[in-house]
Amino acid sequence: MPPVEARSSPERVEWITGDLVCVYEPLTAGAVLGSETHWTHVFAVIEALAGRFGDDGVRLVVAFD
Structure with missing residues (x-):
């Protein structure tokens, strides 16, 4: 599960879980469309x-x- 700050962050957040590096990066309509x-x-x-x-x-x- 991502850290609490990643769930509502408007910016990229990285965290490590075991050997896995996880990244949360919010999407915007402009980025997608x-x-x-x-x-x-x-x-x-x-x-x-x-x-x-x-x-x-x-x-x-x-x-x-």
Whole structure:
């Protein structure tokens, strides 16, 4: 289990459990969906489609496994 400070830390926290080095690094929406990812291309296509077919005419379905 991570130390208490890792559970609510806005920054990276490392701790050692036995021989294992554990790292908690909070994610932000920008880190996951920002300009450094491929999602900006997906959102551009969605925006173009919405311009052509209307906001209600476009749906994005994503599955993760």
